[in-house]
Amino acid sequence: xxxxxxxxxxxxxxxxxxxxxxxxxxxxxxxxxxxxxxxxxxxxxxxxxxxxxxxxxxxxxxxxxxxxxxxxxxxxxxxxxxxxxxxxxxxxxxxxxxxxxxxxxxxxxxxxxxxxxxxxxxxxxxxxxxxxxxxxxxxxxxxxxxxxxxxxxxxxxxxxxxxxxxxxxxxxxxxx
Amino acid sequence: xxxxxxxxxxxxxxxxxxxxxxxxxxxxxxxxxxxxxxxxxxxxxxxxxxxxxxxxxxxxxxxxxxxxxxxxxxxxxxxxxxxxxxxxxxxxxxxxxxxxxxxxxxxxxxxxxxxxxxxxxxxxxxxxxxxxxxxxx
Numbered sequence: 163x164x165x166x167x168x169x170x171x172x173x174x175x176x177x178x179x180x181x182x183x184x185x186x187x188x189x190x191x192x193x194x195x196x197x198x199x200x201x202x203x204x205x206x207x208x209x210x211x212x213x214x215x216x217x218x219x220x221x222x223x224x225x226x227x228x229x230x231x232x233x234x235x236x237x238x239x240x241x242x243x244x245x246x247x248x249x250x251x252x253x254x255x256x257x258x259x260x261x262x263x264x265x266x267x268x269x270x271x272x273x274x275x276x277x278x279x280x281x282x283x284x285x286x287x288x289x290x291x292x293x294x295x296x297x298x299x300x301x302x303x304x305x306x307x308x309x310x311x312x313x314x315x316x317x318x319x320x321x322x323x324x325x326x327x328x329x330x331x332x333x334x335x336x337x338x
Numbered sequence: 339x340x341x342x343x344x345x346x347x348x349x350x351x352x353x354x355x356x357x358x359x360x361x362x363x364x365x366x367x368x369x370x371x372x373x374x375x376x377x378x379x380x381x382x383x384x385x386x387x388x389x390x391x392x393x394x395x396x397x398x399x400x401x402x403x404x405x406x407x408x409x410x411x412x413x414x415x416x417x418x419x420x421x422x423x424x425x426x427x428x429x430x431x432x433x434x435x436x437x438x439x440x441x442x443x444x445x446x447x448x449x450x451x452x453x454x455x456x457x458x459x460x461x462x463x464x465x466x467x468x469x470x471x472x473x474x475x
Contacts, residue, residue, distance in 0.1 A: 235473065246355065246357075247353070247355050247357075247375075248353050248355070248408070248413075249353070249379055249385075249386050250379050250380050250381060251380060252380045278360035278361060278372070278474035279474065280357065280358055280360060280372040280374045280474070281357065281374065282374040282377050283374075283377050283378075283379065283380060284377055284378065284379070284380045285380060286374075287374075288372060288373070288374045288450075290360050290372060292360060292361065292362035292363060292364065292365075292370060293363050294363065295363075295364055297362075297454070299373065299450060299454060301374075301450040304380075309449075309450050311450045311451050311454060313454070315364060319451075321449075321450065321451050
């Protein structure tokens with residue numbers, strides 16, 4: 163196993179999904195704070211000997227109009243009272259909230275339609291799109307793990323962990 | 339252990355907070371119930387339901403499952419048949435719960451895919467007030 167090194171970079175206005183197909187990189191989105199410019203921190207890991215690859219991609223810098231609403235809804239799910247679903251339901255867990263926030267950062271710079279956002283009783287959350295005969299769900303578990311499932315009215319279906327099917331998800335959302 | 343006295347045709351009822359309403363272009367109502375409504379409990383116990391046939395034996399209608407407050411807040415009541423939940427790898431049995439006559443449990447792994455199938459197979463005995471209550475427009 164080769165030694166690995168880590169490097170942290172701050173890049174301007176790049177959508178995180180550009181990185182999701184590269185298994186050795188992980189990106190974290192940070193929204194603007196008090197009017198500061200948008201930026202993301204990208205943590206790259208690679209074998210010590212390899213050259214660092216720089217991703218400088220042209221990307222839209224303005225989030226979609228629904229992003230703020232979804233963000234606020236996630237906040238509200240954090241404050242749900244115990245038993246909100248009458249089956250002992252609990253509020254969104256911190257791990258699920260952080261993963262949902264990260265996922266929102268992945269999709270908010272693309273012209274995707276607004277997702278429905280639904281809490282689950284166990285403290286997770288789902289993003290859902292049911293448009294044009296396609297049904298897409300991104301489930302974020304209380305532990306913060308993300309899983310995608312897709313099906314359409316023609317009988318096609320697939321699912322898998324977000325990290326493994328991100329490219330398919332992006333392609334599907336782009337067609338909605 | 340699965341209870342064979344709960345017949346495949348028996349409906350299993352589950353309350354629906356209107357927060358589970360999501361817009362669906364392909365639905366005749368314009369809405370569907372999110373698969374998030376069909377999950378196990380946060381304490382790890384299996385998904386709670388009421389056994390429809392037993393409720394009928396007790397002379398209790400489905401409208402008794404919702405409290406007056408829930409009814410006023412636009413909650414709905416979903417029904418799934420025992421046969422359908424078994425088809426998706428679940429078992430069904432009675433489980434006592436104070437204040438919940440004819441209470442039962444649906445036990446089994448509920449992956450997102452399974453929950454989606456359960457949602458798609460359900461019908462609403464009492465429709466959640468999605469149009470007025472949902473924030474997922």
